[in-house]
Amino acid sequence: MGRNPSDLVGLTEAPARLARFSAVRQPRPRGIADAVRCARPLVEGAPFALLFPDDLLLAETPVTAQLISAYDCAPGSIVAVQEVAEADIPQYGIVAPAPGAGGERLTPLAGIVEKPDAAAAPSHLGVVGRYILSETIFEHIERIKPGKNSELQLTDALASQLAAGESVSAYRYEGDRYDTGRPAGFILAGVAAALERPDLRDTVRQRLEELLARRPN
Numbered sequence: 001m002g003r004n005p006s007d008l009v010g011l012t013e014a015p016a017r018l019a020r021f022s023a024v025r026q027p028r029p030r031g032i033a034d035a036v037r038c039a040r041p042l043v044e045g046a047p048f049a050l051l052f053p054d055d056l057l058l059a060e061t062p063v064t065a066q067l068i069s070a071y072d073c074a075p076g077s078i079v080a081v082q083e084v085a086e087a088d089i090p091q092y093g094i095v096a097p098a099p100g101a102g103g104e105r106l107t108p109l110a111g112i113v114e115k116p117d118a119a120a121a122p123s124h125l126g127v128v129g130r131y132i133l134s135e136t137i138f139e140h141i142e143r144i145k146p147g148k149n150s151e152l153q154l155t156d157a158l159a160s161q162l163a164a165g166e167s168v169s170a171y172r173y174e175g176d177r178y179d180t181g182r183p184a185g186f187i188l189a190g191v192a193a194a195l196e197r198p199d200l201r202d203t204v205r206q207r208l209e210e211l212l213a214r215r216p217n
Contacts, residue, residue: 024038025038030151032151032154033154034151036137037138037142044138049131050131050154052128054129055178057130057175057178058178068132070171075134076134076161076168077158078168079095079112080131083124083125086118092127093115094122094124094126095112105173109169110162114147128177136166140164178192
């Protein structure tokens with residue numbers, strides 16, 4: 001049964017009513033920390049959330065909301081993390097939990113490094129694209145020096161916060177992550193999102209079963 005066109009218009013326009021949207025442009029590709037610095041006039045003076053659009057995180061409680069709740073327990077910068085395979089460590093920022101930190105979801109950090117060799121990594125906890133950044137982050141972005149490809153790394157700014165004695169924590173989020181920056185991740189993200197929707201899940205599941213039956217290998 002088709003949708004009423006007015007219903008489709010409402011669905012399309014609904015996101016614009018959720019918040020006030022502003023945009024800034026990063027003139028040159030100088031890294032994530034530089035991109036954050038470009039938004040400074042919009043968010044300076046208070047903690048703020050940073051979300052990477054190519055990381056789709058599906059969870060009963062949105063991961064950003066989980067981080068906000070964690071911030072209430074440990075004010076400061078907080079990064080979402082997940083266990084990563086040893087072979088994938090060089091693709092992530094990797095955190096070093098503080099000495100004595102257990103396996104709690106919210107863990108204070110002693111350090112954070114950008115894309116280390118697996119043998120030198122302080123843990124297997126990799127940072128994914130959800131952050132709460134405290135209001136001092138801009139001061140630290142101004143202090144760090146460009147790294148590889150002349151880019152300013154957000155990881156270095158977080159490490160600078162730690163070196164200054166500020167609170168930086170990792171949070172093991174609840175949910176499923178899909179890296180839409182990779183072909184397989186992009187496809188899986190669409191399938192996973194569709195299976196969450198009552199109006200799509202049965203059709204998608206049926207078509208997947210048909211495709212797998214025709215291509216068992």
